[in-house]
Amino acid sequence: MDAQILETDVAIIGAGPVGLFAIFQLGLVDLKCVVIDTLDRAGGQCAALYPDKPIYDIPTWTVISGQALTDRLLEQIKPFSPQFLFSRMVTNLEELALHQWQITTNMGDIIRAKIIVIAAGAGCLHPKTRSISHNTPHANWGIPLENNLFAVDTEKFETSRKGVFAIGDINSYSGKLKVIISGFHEAALMAQAAFSYVHQQQKLRFQYTTSSSSLQKKLGVK
Amino acid sequence: MDAQILETDVAIIGAGPVGLFAIFQLGLVDLKCVVIDTLDRAGGQCAALYPDKPIYDIPTWTVISGQALTDRLLEQIKPFSPQFLFSRMVTNLEELALHQWQITTNMGDIIRAKIIVIAAGAGCLHPKTRSISHNTPHANWGIPLENNLFAVDTEKFETSRKGVFAIGDINSYSGKLKVIISGFHEAALMAQAAFSYVHQQQKLRFQYTTSSSSLQKKLGVK
Numbered sequence: 001m002d003a004q005i006l007e008t009d010v011a012i013i014g015a016g017p018v019g020l021f022a023i024f025q026l027g028l029v030d031l032k033c034v035v036i037d038t039l040d041r042a043g044g045q046c047a048a049l050y051p052d053k054p055i056y057d058i059p060t061w062t063v064i065s066g067q068a069l070t071d072r073l074l075e076q077i078k079p080f081s082p083q084f085l086f087s088r089m090v091t092n093l094e095e096l097a098l099h100q101w102q103i104t105t106n107m108g109d110i111i112r113a114k115i116i117v118i119a120a121g122a123g124c125l126h127p128k129t130r131s132i133s134h135n136t137p138h139a140n141w142g143i144p145l146e147n148n149l150f151a152v153d154t155e156k157f158e159t160s161r162k163g164v165f166a167i168g169d170i171n172s173y174s175g176k177l178k179v180i181i182s183g184f185h186e187a188a189l190m191a192q193a194a195f196s197y198v199h200q201q202q203k204l205r206f207q208y209t210t211s212s213s214s215l216q217k218k219l220g221v222k
Numbered sequence: 223m224d225a226q227i228l229e230t231d232v233a234i235i236g237a238g239p240v241g242l243f244a245i246f247q248l249g250l251v252d253l254k255c256v257v258i259d260t261l262d263r264a265g266g267q268c269a270a271l272y273p274d275k276p277i278y279d280i281p282t283w284t285v286i287s288g289q290a291l292t293d294r295l296l297e298q299i300k301p302f303s304p305q306f307l308f309s310r311m312v313t314n315l316e317e318l319a320l321h322q323w324q325i326t327t328n329m330g331d332i333i334r335a336k337i338i339v340i341a342a343g344a345g346c347l348h349p350k351t352r353s354i355s356h357n358t359p360h361a362n363w364g365i366p367l368e369n370n371l372f373a374v375d376t377e378k379f380e381t382s383r384k385g386v387f388a389i390g391d392i393n394s395y396s397g398k399l400k401v402i403i404s405g406f407h408e409a410a411l412m413a414q415a416a417f418s419y420v421h422q423q424q425k426l427r428f429q430y431t432t433s434s435s436s437l438q439k440k441l442g443v444k
Contacts (some may be wrong), residue, residue: 050432056432056437062298062441064282076282076284156397174376178428185408188403189397189399189404210278
Protein backbone atom coordinates (compact mmCIF):
# COMPACT_ATOMS: atom_id res chain seq x y z
CA MET A 1 0.00 0.00 0.00
CA ASP A 2 1.31 3.45 -0.88
CA ALA A 3 1.83 6.02 1.83
CA GLN A 4 -1.51 7.45 2.85
CA ILE A 5 -2.58 10.92 3.84
CA LEU A 6 -5.75 10.58 5.88
CA GLU A 7 -8.07 12.71 7.94
CA THR A 8 -10.31 11.06 10.50
CA ASP A 9 -12.06 11.59 13.80
CA VAL A 10 -10.05 9.06 15.76
CA ALA A 11 -6.71 7.39 15.11
CA ILE A 12 -6.40 4.12 17.00
CA ILE A 13 -2.94 2.68 17.49
CA GLY A 14 -3.34 -1.08 17.80
CA ALA A 15 -5.80 -3.45 16.08
CA GLY A 16 -6.05 -6.07 18.84
CA PRO A 17 -9.40 -7.04 20.38
CA VAL A 18 -9.59 -3.86 22.44
CA GLY A 19 -8.71 -1.62 19.50
CA LEU A 20 -11.37 -3.38 17.43
CA PHE A 21 -14.07 -2.98 20.06
CA ALA A 22 -13.09 0.69 20.40
CA ILE A 23 -14.09 1.09 16.73
CA PHE A 24 -17.51 -0.29 17.65
CA GLN A 25 -17.99 2.01 20.64
CA LEU A 26 -16.75 5.05 18.72
CA GLY A 27 -18.97 4.11 15.79
CA LEU A 28 -22.03 4.14 18.04
CA VAL A 29 -21.30 7.81 18.73
CA ASP A 30 -20.61 8.52 15.03
CA LEU A 31 -16.84 8.84 15.24
CA LYS A 32 -14.90 7.39 12.30
CA CYS A 33 -11.63 5.57 12.88
CA VAL A 34 -8.32 4.89 11.22
CA VAL A 35 -6.45 2.02 12.85
CA ILE A 36 -2.69 1.54 12.62
CA ASP A 37 -0.94 -1.68 13.59
CA THR A 38 2.58 -3.01 13.30
CA LEU A 39 1.24 -6.45 12.40
CA ASP A 40 -0.06 -7.35 8.95
CA ARG A 41 -3.59 -8.16 10.14
CA ALA A 42 -6.15 -7.41 12.83
CA GLY A 43 -6.26 -9.22 16.16
CA GLY A 44 -3.00 -8.29 17.82
CA GLN A 45 -1.19 -11.08 19.60
CA CYS A 46 -4.46 -13.01 19.79
CA ALA A 47 -4.65 -13.56 16.07
CA ALA A 48 -1.12 -13.11 14.83
CA LEU A 49 0.95 -15.03 17.34
CA TYR A 50 -1.55 -17.47 18.88
CA PRO A 51 -4.58 -17.72 16.62
CA ASP A 52 -5.50 -21.18 17.90
CA LYS A 53 -4.86 -20.46 21.56
CA PRO A 54 -8.03 -21.03 23.58
CA ILE A 55 -9.32 -18.25 25.81
CA TYR A 56 -11.67 -19.22 28.62
CA ASP A 57 -12.68 -15.94 30.24
CA ILE A 58 -14.56 -14.07 27.54
CA PRO A 59 -18.16 -13.67 28.74
CA THR A 60 -20.62 -16.00 26.91
CA TRP A 61 -17.80 -18.29 25.69
CA THR A 62 -16.72 -21.37 27.63
CA VAL A 63 -13.85 -21.32 25.14
CA ILE A 64 -12.99 -19.20 22.11
CA SER A 65 -9.81 -19.04 20.04
CA GLY A 66 -7.92 -15.81 19.48
CA GLN A 67 -8.74 -16.00 15.79
CA ALA A 68 -12.46 -16.58 16.34
CA LEU A 69 -12.57 -13.69 18.82
CA THR A 70 -10.91 -11.46 16.24
CA ASP A 71 -13.14 -12.61 13.39
CA ARG A 72 -16.30 -11.99 15.40
CA LEU A 73 -15.16 -8.52 16.47
CA LEU A 74 -14.33 -7.68 12.84
CA GLU A 75 -17.84 -8.78 11.86
CA GLN A 76 -19.32 -6.61 14.60
CA ILE A 77 -17.54 -3.44 13.44
CA LYS A 78 -18.34 -3.85 9.75
CA PRO A 79 -21.15 -1.26 9.84
CA PHE A 80 -18.58 1.38 10.76
CA SER A 81 -16.13 0.69 7.90
CA PRO A 82 -12.90 1.47 9.72
CA GLN A 83 -9.78 2.06 7.66
CA PHE A 84 -6.84 -0.18 8.58
CA LEU A 85 -3.20 0.60 8.01
CA PHE A 86 -1.27 -2.60 8.69
CA SER A 87 2.46 -3.27 8.88
CA ARG A 88 3.07 0.29 10.01
CA MET A 89 4.84 1.75 13.01
CA VAL A 90 3.83 5.07 14.47
CA THR A 91 7.07 7.00 14.49
CA ASN A 92 5.78 10.40 15.49
CA LEU A 93 2.77 11.95 17.18
CA GLU A 94 2.43 15.70 17.09
CA GLU A 95 -0.25 18.04 18.44
CA LEU A 96 -0.83 20.63 15.74
CA ALA A 97 -3.56 22.41 17.69
CA LEU A 98 -6.24 21.57 20.23
CA HIS A 99 -7.85 18.31 19.04
CA GLN A 100 -5.70 18.26 15.93
CA TRP A 101 -3.18 15.48 16.08
CA GLN A 102 -0.85 14.26 13.38
CA ILE A 103 0.59 10.78 13.28
CA THR A 104 3.49 9.86 11.04
CA THR A 105 4.37 6.25 10.31
CA ASN A 106 7.57 4.60 9.18
CA MET A 107 5.97 4.12 5.77
CA GLY A 108 5.49 7.84 5.33
CA ASP A 109 1.76 7.91 6.09
CA ILE A 110 0.31 11.00 7.63
CA ILE A 111 -2.90 10.65 9.65
CA ARG A 112 -4.63 13.68 11.09
CA ALA A 113 -7.15 13.00 13.83
CA LYS A 114 -9.08 14.82 16.53
CA ILE A 115 -8.54 12.06 19.05
CA ILE A 116 -5.75 9.52 19.59
CA VAL A 117 -6.47 6.15 21.16
CA ILE A 118 -3.50 4.00 22.12
CA ALA A 119 -4.85 0.45 22.21
CA ALA A 120 -1.59 -1.35 21.71
CA GLY A 121 -1.03 -4.32 23.97
CA ALA A 122 1.68 -3.86 26.56
CA GLY A 123 4.03 -6.04 24.56
CA CYS A 124 3.37 -4.40 21.25
CA LEU A 125 4.75 -0.92 21.56
CA HIS A 126 8.18 -1.70 22.93
CA PRO A 127 10.75 -1.50 21.65
CA LYS A 128 9.36 -1.32 18.15
CA THR A 129 7.90 2.16 18.30
CA ARG A 130 10.91 4.23 19.04
CA SER A 131 9.35 7.43 20.21
CA ILE A 132 7.45 5.89 23.08
CA SER A 133 10.00 3.27 24.05
CA HIS A 134 11.24 3.67 27.58
CA ASN A 135 14.78 3.60 26.24
CA THR A 136 14.50 6.86 24.40
CA PRO A 137 13.22 10.33 25.19
CA HIS A 138 9.52 10.92 24.57
CA ALA A 139 9.99 14.33 23.06
CA ASN A 140 7.36 13.76 20.43
CA TRP A 141 4.71 12.19 22.55
CA GLY A 142 5.29 13.94 25.79
CA ILE A 143 3.27 11.29 27.61
CA PRO A 144 4.95 9.94 30.71
CA LEU A 145 5.24 6.19 31.03
CA GLU A 146 5.26 4.35 34.34
CA ASN A 147 6.83 0.91 34.00
CA ASN A 148 6.15 1.12 30.27
CA LEU A 149 2.47 1.83 30.86
CA PHE A 150 0.41 4.96 30.39
CA ALA A 151 -1.19 6.15 33.59
CA VAL A 152 -4.85 6.99 32.96
CA ASP A 153 -7.88 8.08 34.95
CA THR A 154 -10.79 5.66 35.33
CA GLU A 155 -13.46 8.04 34.06
CA LYS A 156 -12.18 8.62 30.51
CA PHE A 157 -9.03 6.48 30.33
CA GLU A 158 -7.17 9.54 29.18
CA THR A 159 -3.41 9.95 29.48
CA SER A 160 -1.82 13.10 30.79
CA ARG A 161 -2.17 14.53 27.26
CA LYS A 162 -5.68 15.84 26.69
CA GLY A 163 -7.27 13.99 23.78
CA VAL A 164 -4.89 11.03 23.95
CA PHE A 165 -6.53 7.97 25.49
CA ALA A 166 -4.95 4.65 26.39
CA ILE A 167 -7.01 1.47 26.72
CA GLY A 168 -6.19 -2.19 27.19
CA ASP A 169 -2.96 -3.70 28.42
CA ILE A 170 -0.93 -0.55 27.79
CA ASN A 171 -2.64 1.52 30.48
CA SER A 172 -2.34 1.61 34.23
CA TYR A 173 -4.65 2.60 37.06
CA SER A 174 -5.45 1.43 40.55
CA GLY A 175 -6.86 -2.10 40.38
CA LYS A 176 -5.94 -2.59 36.70
CA LEU A 177 -6.13 -6.15 35.42
CA LYS A 178 -4.72 -6.98 32.01
CA VAL A 179 -7.83 -8.77 30.81
CA ILE A 180 -9.74 -8.23 27.58
CA ILE A 181 -13.06 -7.45 29.28
CA SER A 182 -11.47 -4.50 31.07
CA GLY A 183 -10.30 -3.19 27.72
CA PHE A 184 -13.87 -3.44 26.41
CA HIS A 185 -15.16 -1.43 29.37
CA GLU A 186 -12.41 1.15 28.95
CA ALA A 187 -13.30 1.50 25.25
CA ALA A 188 -16.93 2.25 26.11
CA LEU A 189 -16.10 5.00 28.60
CA MET A 190 -13.38 6.43 26.38
CA ALA A 191 -15.86 6.75 23.51
CA GLN A 192 -18.16 8.95 25.59
CA ALA A 193 -15.27 11.26 26.42
CA ALA A 194 -14.06 11.29 22.81
CA PHE A 195 -17.51 12.33 21.62
CA SER A 196 -17.57 15.14 24.14
CA TYR A 197 -14.21 16.48 22.88
CA VAL A 198 -15.08 16.25 19.20
CA HIS A 199 -18.39 17.97 19.77
CA GLN A 200 -16.99 20.61 22.08
CA GLN A 201 -18.40 19.35 25.31
CA GLN A 202 -21.83 18.71 23.89
CA LYS A 203 -23.47 16.29 26.27
CA LEU A 204 -24.10 12.90 24.73
CA ARG A 205 -27.46 11.38 25.49
CA PHE A 206 -26.60 7.80 26.29
CA GLN A 207 -28.71 5.26 24.43
CA TYR A 208 -29.08 1.50 24.50
CA THR A 209 -28.67 -0.61 21.38
CA THR A 210 -31.62 -2.67 22.56
CA SER A 211 -34.09 0.20 22.48
CA SER A 212 -32.62 2.92 20.25
CA SER A 213 -33.75 2.82 16.63
CA SER A 214 -31.09 5.43 15.87
CA LEU A 215 -28.31 3.13 17.07
CA GLN A 216 -29.89 0.15 15.34
CA LYS A 217 -29.93 2.09 12.07
CA LYS A 218 -26.20 2.75 12.39
CA LEU A 219 -25.69 -0.96 12.95
CA GLY A 220 -27.67 -1.85 9.85
CA VAL A 221 -30.36 -3.68 11.80
CA LYS A 222 -33.25 -4.53 9.49
CA MET B 223 -38.10 -24.66 48.37
CA ASP B 224 -37.92 -24.72 52.16
CA ALA B 225 -36.13 -21.95 53.98
CA GLN B 226 -32.40 -22.52 53.73
CA ILE B 227 -29.58 -21.98 56.16
CA LEU B 228 -26.40 -21.62 54.14
CA GLU B 229 -22.76 -20.76 54.65
CA THR B 230 -20.72 -19.57 51.70
CA ASP B 231 -17.78 -17.39 50.71
CA VAL B 232 -19.78 -14.85 48.75
CA ALA B 233 -23.47 -13.98 48.72
CA ILE B 234 -24.48 -12.31 45.47
CA ILE B 235 -27.71 -10.35 45.40
CA GLY B 236 -28.97 -10.44 41.82
CA ALA B 237 -28.73 -13.18 39.18
CA GLY B 238 -28.64 -10.95 36.09
CA PRO B 239 -25.81 -11.15 33.55
CA VAL B 240 -23.41 -9.26 35.80
CA GLY B 241 -24.23 -11.38 38.86
CA LEU B 242 -23.70 -14.50 36.77
CA PHE B 243 -20.34 -13.37 35.44
CA ALA B 244 -19.33 -12.47 39.00
CA ILE B 245 -19.76 -16.16 39.87
CA PHE B 246 -17.29 -16.97 37.09
CA GLN B 247 -14.71 -14.43 38.23
CA LEU B 248 -15.07 -15.45 41.88
CA GLY B 249 -14.86 -19.10 40.89
CA LEU B 250 -11.51 -18.49 39.20
CA VAL B 251 -10.16 -17.38 42.57
CA ASP B 252 -11.83 -20.32 44.38
CA LEU B 253 -14.64 -18.41 46.07
CA LYS B 254 -17.98 -20.19 46.24
CA CYS B 255 -21.20 -18.28 45.74
CA VAL B 256 -24.83 -18.29 46.80
CA VAL B 257 -27.01 -16.11 44.58
CA ILE B 258 -30.33 -14.62 45.65
CA ASP B 259 -32.80 -13.10 43.22
CA THR B 260 -36.35 -11.81 43.46
CA LEU B 261 -37.18 -13.38 40.10
CA ASP B 262 -37.89 -17.07 39.63
CA ARG B 263 -34.95 -17.68 37.26
CA ALA B 264 -31.51 -16.41 36.31
CA GLY B 265 -30.95 -13.57 33.84
CA GLY B 266 -32.50 -10.57 35.53
CA GLN B 267 -34.52 -8.28 33.32
CA CYS B 268 -32.70 -9.69 30.30
CA ALA B 269 -34.24 -13.11 30.65
CA ALA B 270 -37.36 -12.57 32.71
CA LEU B 271 -38.92 -9.49 31.17
CA TYR B 272 -37.41 -9.34 27.68
CA PRO B 273 -35.99 -12.76 26.85
CA ASP B 274 -36.29 -12.21 23.08
CA LYS B 275 -35.08 -8.64 23.10
CA PRO B 276 -32.02 -8.30 20.87
CA ILE B 277 -28.85 -6.77 22.32
CA TYR B 278 -26.32 -5.39 19.86
CA ASP B 279 -23.39 -4.27 21.98
CA ILE B 280 -22.08 -7.44 23.58
CA PRO B 281 -18.55 -7.98 22.26
CA THR B 282 -18.34 -10.82 19.68
CA TRP B 283 -22.11 -10.73 19.02
CA THR B 284 -23.63 -8.65 16.24
CA VAL B 285 -26.86 -9.57 18.00
CA ILE B 286 -27.77 -11.77 20.94
CA SER B 287 -31.05 -12.17 22.81
CA GLY B 288 -31.31 -11.66 26.55
CA GLN B 289 -32.17 -15.33 26.95
CA ALA B 290 -29.23 -16.55 24.86
CA LEU B 291 -26.88 -14.27 26.79
CA THR B 292 -28.20 -15.71 30.04
CA ASP B 293 -28.03 -19.31 28.85
CA ARG B 294 -24.43 -18.92 27.69
CA LEU B 295 -23.36 -17.31 30.95
CA LEU B 296 -25.06 -20.13 32.90
CA GLU B 297 -23.12 -22.64 30.81
CA GLN B 298 -19.88 -20.78 31.51
CA ILE B 299 -20.33 -20.86 35.30
CA LYS B 300 -21.31 -24.53 35.49
CA PRO B 301 -17.84 -25.61 36.70
CA PHE B 302 -18.35 -23.51 39.84
CA SER B 303 -21.74 -24.96 40.86
CA PRO B 304 -23.28 -21.84 42.36
CA GLN B 305 -26.32 -22.23 44.58
CA PHE B 306 -29.33 -20.18 43.49
CA LEU B 307 -32.13 -19.00 45.74
CA PHE B 308 -34.86 -17.65 43.45
CA SER B 309 -38.09 -15.80 44.25
CA ARG B 310 -36.53 -14.36 47.38
CA MET B 311 -36.13 -10.82 48.62
CA VAL B 312 -33.25 -9.84 50.85
CA THR B 313 -34.95 -8.26 53.82
CA ASN B 314 -31.99 -7.83 56.10
CA LEU B 315 -28.22 -7.62 55.94
CA GLU B 316 -26.27 -7.69 59.14
CA GLU B 317 -22.54 -7.63 59.87
CA LEU B 318 -21.96 -10.18 62.61
CA ALA B 319 -18.19 -9.62 62.68
CA LEU B 320 -15.42 -8.60 60.29
CA HIS B 321 -16.08 -10.53 57.05
CA GLN B 322 -19.04 -12.32 58.58
CA TRP B 323 -22.27 -11.17 57.05
CA GLN B 324 -25.74 -12.53 57.51
CA ILE B 325 -28.50 -12.13 54.99
CA THR B 326 -32.12 -12.85 55.82
CA THR B 327 -34.76 -13.26 53.13
CA ASN B 328 -38.51 -12.88 53.16
CA MET B 329 -38.74 -16.66 52.94
CA GLY B 330 -36.85 -17.09 56.16
CA ASP B 331 -33.55 -18.12 54.61
CA ILE B 332 -30.37 -17.28 56.44
CA ILE B 333 -27.19 -16.97 54.41
CA ARG B 334 -23.86 -16.35 56.08
CA ALA B 335 -21.07 -15.08 53.85
CA LYS B 336 -17.65 -13.47 54.08
CA ILE B 337 -18.36 -11.10 51.23
CA ILE B 338 -21.53 -9.48 49.90
CA VAL B 339 -21.88 -8.54 46.24
CA ILE B 340 -24.85 -6.44 45.24
CA ALA B 341 -25.35 -7.12 41.55
CA ALA B 342 -28.97 -6.15 41.32
CA GLY B 343 -29.88 -4.02 38.35
CA ALA B 344 -30.86 -0.46 39.18
CA GLY B 345 -34.50 -1.28 38.57
CA CYS B 346 -34.54 -4.45 40.61
CA LEU B 347 -33.97 -3.36 44.15
CA HIS B 348 -36.53 -0.60 44.45
CA PRO B 349 -38.98 -0.57 45.91
CA LYS B 350 -39.22 -4.29 46.39
CA THR B 351 -36.43 -4.68 48.91
CA ARG B 352 -37.63 -2.57 51.74
CA SER B 353 -34.48 -2.12 53.74
CA ILE B 354 -32.49 -0.50 50.97
CA SER B 355 -35.29 1.50 49.43
CA HIS B 356 -34.67 5.23 49.48
CA ASN B 357 -38.05 5.67 51.12
CA THR B 358 -37.08 4.00 54.36
CA PRO B 359 -34.18 4.23 56.74
CA HIS B 360 -31.21 1.99 55.95
CA ALA B 361 -30.60 0.99 59.49
CA ASN B 362 -29.74 -2.57 58.60
CA TRP B 363 -27.54 -1.95 55.63
CA GLY B 364 -25.97 1.32 56.58
CA ILE B 365 -24.85 1.87 53.02
CA PRO B 366 -25.59 5.35 51.72
CA LEU B 367 -27.44 5.58 48.42
CA GLU B 368 -27.00 8.47 45.99
CA ASN B 369 -29.94 8.75 43.61
CA ASN B 370 -30.75 5.12 44.44
CA LEU B 371 -27.25 3.98 43.51
CA PHE B 372 -24.36 2.75 45.62
CA ALA B 373 -21.28 4.93 45.30
CA VAL B 374 -18.22 2.72 44.78
CA ASP B 375 -14.53 3.17 44.11
CA THR B 376 -13.13 2.08 40.72
CA GLU B 377 -10.41 -0.16 42.11
CA LYS B 378 -12.54 -2.71 43.97
CA PHE B 379 -16.11 -1.53 43.34
CA GLU B 380 -16.67 -1.58 47.07
CA THR B 381 -19.38 0.40 48.81
CA SER B 382 -18.71 2.44 51.91
CA ARG B 383 -19.15 -0.80 53.90
CA LYS B 384 -15.96 -2.86 53.84
CA GLY B 385 -16.67 -6.25 52.29
CA VAL B 386 -19.85 -5.13 50.53
CA PHE B 387 -19.32 -4.64 46.81
CA ALA B 388 -21.75 -3.26 44.25
CA ILE B 389 -21.40 -4.05 40.53
CA GLY B 390 -23.53 -3.42 37.47
CA ASP B 391 -26.34 -0.91 37.09
CA ILE B 392 -26.78 -0.42 40.82
CA ASN B 393 -23.43 1.29 41.35
CA SER B 394 -22.19 4.78 40.65
CA TYR B 395 -18.77 6.28 39.97
CA SER B 396 -17.31 8.97 37.77
CA GLY B 397 -17.84 8.02 34.12
CA LYS B 398 -20.23 5.15 34.93
CA LEU B 399 -22.19 3.76 32.00
CA LYS B 400 -25.02 1.33 32.62
CA VAL B 401 -23.78 -1.24 30.13
CA ILE B 402 -23.26 -4.94 30.64
CA ILE B 403 -19.59 -4.91 29.64
CA SER B 404 -18.84 -2.46 32.45
CA GLY B 405 -20.48 -4.86 34.88
CA PHE B 406 -18.24 -7.66 33.58
CA HIS B 407 -15.14 -5.52 34.17
CA GLU B 408 -16.36 -4.55 37.62
CA ALA B 409 -16.91 -8.21 38.48
CA ALA B 410 -13.33 -9.06 37.54
CA LEU B 411 -11.77 -6.35 39.70
CA MET B 412 -14.17 -7.02 42.57
CA ALA B 413 -13.15 -10.71 42.59
CA GLN B 414 -9.50 -9.79 43.15
CA ALA B 415 -10.45 -7.65 46.12
CA ALA B 416 -12.82 -10.30 47.50
CA PHE B 417 -10.03 -12.89 47.36
CA SER B 418 -7.74 -10.55 49.24
CA TYR B 419 -10.32 -10.08 52.03
CA VAL B 420 -11.16 -13.75 52.37
CA HIS B 421 -7.50 -14.70 52.49
CA GLN B 422 -6.55 -11.89 54.84
CA GLN B 423 -4.71 -9.73 52.38
CA GLN B 424 -2.80 -12.61 50.83
CA LYS B 425 -1.62 -11.33 47.48
CA LEU B 426 -3.26 -13.13 44.58
CA ARG B 427 -0.94 -14.04 41.73
CA PHE B 428 -2.96 -13.09 38.70
CA GLN B 429 -3.14 -15.82 36.07
CA TYR B 430 -4.53 -16.08 32.56
CA THR B 431 -7.02 -18.75 31.60
CA THR B 432 -5.13 -19.15 28.34
CA SER B 433 -1.88 -20.22 29.96
CA SER B 434 -2.70 -21.40 33.49
CA SER B 435 -3.22 -25.14 33.83
CA SER B 436 -4.48 -24.50 37.37
CA LEU B 437 -7.30 -22.26 36.10
CA GLN B 438 -8.05 -24.66 33.27
CA LYS B 439 -8.39 -27.49 35.78
CA LYS B 440 -10.97 -25.46 37.72
CA LEU B 441 -12.85 -24.91 34.48
CA GLY B 442 -12.85 -28.62 33.69
CA VAL B 443 -10.79 -28.18 30.51
CA LYS B 444 -9.76 -31.61 29.22
